[in-house]
Amino acid sequence: MYIQGILILCMINAISAVGLAVFTGFTGLMSLGHAAFMAVGAYTCAIATKTFGIPFFIALPMAALMAGLVSLVIGIPTLRAKLRSDYFTIATLGFGEAMRVLLENLPITNGARGMAGLARFSVLPTVFLIFVIVVFFTKNFIFSRYGRMAIAIREDHIAAEMAGINLFQVRLRSLFFSAACAGIGGALMAHHIRFIQPNMFTNVQSTLLTATVVAGGMGSITGPIIAAFIFVMVPEVLRVAEMWRLVAYGALLVAIMVLRPQGIMGYREFSINGIIRYFRNLGTKQDKGGTVS
Amino acid sequence: MSISLEIKNLSKSFGGIVAVEDLTFNIKSGEIMGIIGPNGAGKTTVFNLITGVYQPTRGQVIYKGQDITGRPPDEIVKLGIARTFQNIRLFKNLSALENVVTALDLKNPMYNLASTFFLNWPFIPGKVKRGEKELRQKAMHYLELVGIADYAYKQASAMPYGLQRKLEIARALALEPELLLLDEPAAGMNPEESMELSHLIRDIQQKLNLTVFLIEHHMDLVMEICDHLYVINFGRELAEGNPEEIQANPAVLKAYLGEGRKGA
Amino acid sequence: MNFSLIFQTLITGLAIGGIYSLMAVGYSLIFSILNFSNFAYGMVIMLASFMGYFAMSKLHVGMGIALFLAMVGAGTLSFFNERVAYSSLRKRHAPPLYFMISAMGTSIFLENMVYATIGSQYNAYPQIFAVPTIKIFGASLGKMDLFAIIFSIIAIYILNYFIQHTRTGISIRAASYDSTVAEINGVNLGAVIGLVFILAGLFAGISGVFLGIKYMAYPNMGWITNKAYVAAVIGGLGSLPGAVVGGIILGVLESFVSVYVSSTLRDVFSFGTLIIFLVFMPSGLFGKYLEEKV
Numbered sequence: 001m002y003i004q005g006i007l008i009l010c011m012i013n014a015i016s017a018v019g020l021a022v023f024t025g026f027t028g029l030m031s032l033g034h035a036a037f038m039a040v041g042a043y044t045c046a047i048a049t050k051t052f053g054i055p056f057f058i059a060l061p062m063a064a065l066m067a068g069l070v071s072l073v074i075g076i077p078t079l080r081a082k083l084r085s086d087y088f089t090i091a092t093l094g095f096g097e098a099m100r101v102l103l104e105n106l107p108i109t110n111g112a113r114g115m116a117g118l119a120r121f122s123v124l125p126t127v128f129l130i131f132v133i134v135v136f137f138t139k140n141f142i143f144s145r146y147g148r149m150a151i152a153i154r155e156d157h158i159a160a161e162m163a164g165i166n167l168f169q170v171r172l173r174s175l176f177f178s179a180a181c182a183g184i185g186g187a188l189m190a191h192h193i194r195f196i197q198p199n200m201f202t203n204v205q206s207t208l209l210t211a212t213v214v215a216g217g218m219g220s221i222t223g224p225i226i227a228a229f230i231f232v233m234v235p236e237v238l239r240v241a242e243m244w245r246l247v248a249y250g251a252l253l254v255a256i257m258v259l260r261p262q263g264i265m266g267y268r269e270f271s272i273n274g275i276i277r278y279f280r281n282l283g284t285k286q287d288k289g290g291t292v293s
Numbered sequence: 294m295s296i297s298l299e300i301k302n303l304s305k306s307f308g309g310i311v312a313v314e315d316l317t318f319n320i321k322s323g324e325i326m327g328i329i330g331p332n333g334a335g336k337t338t339v340f341n342l343i344t345g346v347y348q349p350t351r352g353q354v355i356y357k358g359q360d361i362t363g364r365p366p367d368e369i370v371k372l373g374i375a376r377t378f379q380n381i382r383l384f385k386n387l388s389a390l391e392n393v394v395t396a397l398d399l400k401n402p403m404y405n406l407a408s409t410f411f412l413n414w415p416f417i418p419g420k421v422k423r424g425e426k427e428l429r430q431k432a433m434h435y436l437e438l439v440g441i442a443d444y445a446y447k448q449a450s451a452m453p454y455g456l457q458r459k460l461e462i463a464r465a466l467a468l469e470p471e472l473l474l475l476d477e478p479a480a481g482m483n484p485e486e487s488m489e490l491s492h493l494i495r496d497i498q499q500k501l502n503l504t505v506f507l508i509e510h511h512m513d514l515v516m517e518i519c520d521h522l523y524v525i526n527f528g529r530e531l532a533e534g535n536p537e538e539i540q541a542n543p544a545v546l547k548a549y550l551g552e553g554r555k556g557a
Numbered sequence: 558m559n560f561s562l563i564f565q566t567l568i569t570g571l572a573i574g575g576i577y578s579l580m581a582v583g584y585s586l587i588f589s590i591l592n593f594s595n596f597a598y599g600m601v602i603m604l605a606s607f608m609g610y611f612a613m614s615k616l617h618v619g620m621g622i623a624l625f626l627a628m629v630g631a632g633t634l635s636f637f638n639e640r641v642a643y644s645s646l647r648k649r650h651a652p653p654l655y656f657m658i659s660a661m662g663t664s665i666f667l668e669n670m671v672y673a674t675i676g677s678q679y680n681a682y683p684q685i686f687a688v689p690t691i692k693i694f695g696a697s698l699g700k701m702d703l704f705a706i707i708f709s710i711i712a713i714y715i716l717n718y719f720i721q722h723t724r725t726g727i728s729i730r731a732a733s734y735d736s737t738v739a740e741i742n743g744v745n746l747g748a749v750i751g752l753v754f755i756l757a758g759l760f761a762g763i764s765g766v767f768l769g770i771k772y773m774a775y776p777n778m779g780w781i782t783n784k785a786y787v788a789a790v791i792g793g794l795g796s797l798p799g800a801v802v803g804g805i806i807l808g809v810l811e812s813f814v815s816v817y818v819s820s821t822l823r824d825v826f827s828f829g830t831l832i833i834f835l836v837f838m839p840s841g842l843f844g845k846y847l848e849e850k851v
């Protein structure tokens with residue numbers, strides 16, 4: 001039971017992290033507001049199932065959709081304005097804060113007290129199935145022309161535009177996708193812990209999600225999944241108190257940036273294909289020597 | 294010959310600095326036009342204004358009779374204008390082949406979003422996988438065209454500098470443009486290499502029936518391949534004509550000798 | 558409409574606006590030189606607020622000395638923040654994203670360090686004035702608020718003088734205009750950046766103590782220290798006059814919104830303003846928004 005709980009948490013975090021990886025890792029924009037999308041997903045699902053008695057398997061896609069739609073509220077104006085990346089990050093941070101304050105003050109969310117007594121829908125097989133589906137979709141998305149457009153933007157957004165890529169559209173699509181994943185993560189979380197409160201979705205939560213992606217490697221899908229599992233398991237196993245955990249995460253983030261900014265996996269994927277490609281590249285590695293100057 | 298691109302009274306200032314002032318010129322379809330001028334004359338800025346990277350302060354850019362002033366870059370590319378960059382802007386962490394494949398998507402969308410989500414199963418060949426394979430073959434063709442097929446699987450940033458410039462050209466060609474803008478394609482090359490490049494540009498221009506507009510400091514290359522030249526200095530028009538006329542123009546000589554000259 | 562209520566709301570707004578200005582000045586100083594958003598700055602302010610609290614309630618010193626100690630402490634902390642979390646990124650010319658992640662890491666680290674070692678409780682400063690309010694035009698005004706307004710004005714004036722008229726100040730301005738060019742011209746960039754972080758820390762020290770006196774000292778102060786960048790964005794990131802004006806405008810607007818609209822919606826209003834400015838006026842009232850050079 002205890003092991004199951006940890007596995008469920010790992011996969012829930014991995015779902016949100018994979019979503020954010022599609023955004024941050026593949027379009028080069030950092031969000032510090034994704035906890036807000038988790039919150040939207042969690043509340044949508046909780047209200048749908050508890051208040052309106054809608055079945056979970058319908059409520060869950062609703063949660064994803066709602067989180068995605070809410071992401072458009074912040075995404076459309078900021079991405080259309082093509083804000084500098086740091087201004088965008090500040091905007092998402094502000095958005096996350098504003099959303100939390102709203103949740104604390106809306107009647108339907110029961111304010112700061114939150115909602116208790118939610119049904120336990122997030123059992124291991126369900127979570128596993130959803131995890132697999134999300135990873136499958138993500139992988140298909142990234143290794144398609146749509147993912148390629150996002151990667152091009154991360155690599156050089158001006159060259160990407162000059163390759164006919166519509167910056168706004170691609171970034172918004174990635175943001176929507178990542179918000180929907182965060183929404184699913186939030187919804188599963190709500191029906192795992194069976195209690196939600198606005199202050200579970202602070203910017204610390206957003207930052208942790210970003211930390212997972214960064215630690216795993218911006219530009220990788222498997223990296224953030226591995227990182228999500230490590231981030232949940234290690235403190236659980238060591239039974240570290242919540243705040244010391246956060247102290248360690250904070251120090252870890254700084255250490256990664258200072259020592260190994262490419263994260264665990266860098267731009268690579270943990271896969272058979274990747275290993276094959278690695279060896280194929282070795283073949284062409286012998287350099288022609290001096291560059292032309 | 295019809296007109297490909299018309300520039301009318303184009304001006305751009307950054308804060309107080311006037312980078313480009315009241316330029317007017319035409320590029321005819323199928324010709325190779327060169328724009329030259331000392332460092333900081335505003336050549337790259339002209340490219341940025343044509344391709345929508347910057348918004349002009351005044352003036353118009355008309356492409357095949359259509360006013361494209363101030364349109365975003367991705368729309369301008371779709372209309373058939375592609376470019377390379379002076380300070381190479383490749384997708385550094387991707388392979389040469391992937392750089393070209395990215396550009397191919399524009400004119401060759403092989404599948405839609407729904408099919409990537411629902412039809413792309415592991416180990417099962419489908420529309421998505423077929424499309425990807427076809428794109429790779431096409432991309433290889435462009436790498437061959439500029440002579441860097443051997444580097445297809447090499448990471449772009451690990452390629453020699455001169456070949457990175459060629460890769461930029463291949464990527465631009467993959468957009469299937471009618472008008473190609475080249476910003477100092479021979480920068481950093483020695484005289485033989487730049488001569489070889491000029492032949493390459495000529496060949497490609499004829500094979501693909503392109504109009505070419507290029508910035509270059511290597512005068513031998515410019516005089517060799519340009520049908521027509523436009524000279525600017527301090528953002529303003531200095532002279533216009535064919536290479537012989539420009540070489541004999543006293544104002545041009547003065548600007549170049551007075552300012553010193555880069556490259557060579 | 559009641560005149561004394563309006564007047565009181567205005568003074569309350571100016572007092573909190575003065576603190577916002579102090580915070581925004583520190584935040585903007587760092588932005589102007591490193592061109593990134595130092596999210597750790599808020600936690601430096603929070604720690605300064607604790608330093609002031611401990612000085613006054615445990616060491617029983619007066620407010621002046623507490624202010625001084627908090628400024629020294631926050632200045633030191635801010636300096637080491639740069640050396641540990643940013644200096645190697647700067648030398649590598651890392652993208653702004655990395656700076657922000659490192660800043661966020663520092664912020665989480667500091668905040669939770671306080672939770673883990675000091676605890677989450679609210680710590681009230683000892684009373685400073687025996688009679689805390691005075692009556693002017695029928696409005697009862699906090700003496701501390703008036704003091705904060707005056708002190709903020711003086712501190713900002715001194716900083717401005719320093720930056721405009723001293724040699725070191727000129728180096729700072731040169732480095733914030735173009736750090737590479739400044740370095741070529743003999744500015745010791747490492748030293749200037751260290752100094753900027755210390756200056757920002759001094760402002761964090763002052764604002765931390767004032768915030769602590771007003772709202773108590775506790776680790777979860779991020780909701781208010783975040784106003785530093787809201788104010789800085791309104792005024793224009795990287796602009797010092799902008800930071801001052803932005804802080805005052807934000808303080809006064811918030812004060813009126815909480816009195817005349819709803820105090821719970823105050824923060825939604827602030828962050829909404831932030832987003833509106835970022836989208837429609839990214840250069841704020843006084844800043845410059847540079848077109849990327851291609």
Ligand SMILES: Nc1ncnc2c1ncn2[C@@H]1O[C@H](COP(=O)(O)OP(=O)(O)OP(=O)(O)O)[C@@H](O)[C@H]1O
Pocket residue numbers: 307310311312330331332333334335336337338339379848849850851
């Ligand atoms: N984004 C920008 N912001 C401010 N000034 C700019 C910007 N882009 C160009 N400039 C200025 O405009 C002027 C013209 O620059 P431009 O790059 O067009 O020159 P160029 O002719 O291409 O020079 P070079 O031969 O060195 O490439 C220069 O003074 C340059 O500093």
Ligand SMILES: [Mg+2]
Pocket residue numbers: 336337338379
């Ligand atoms: Mg140029």
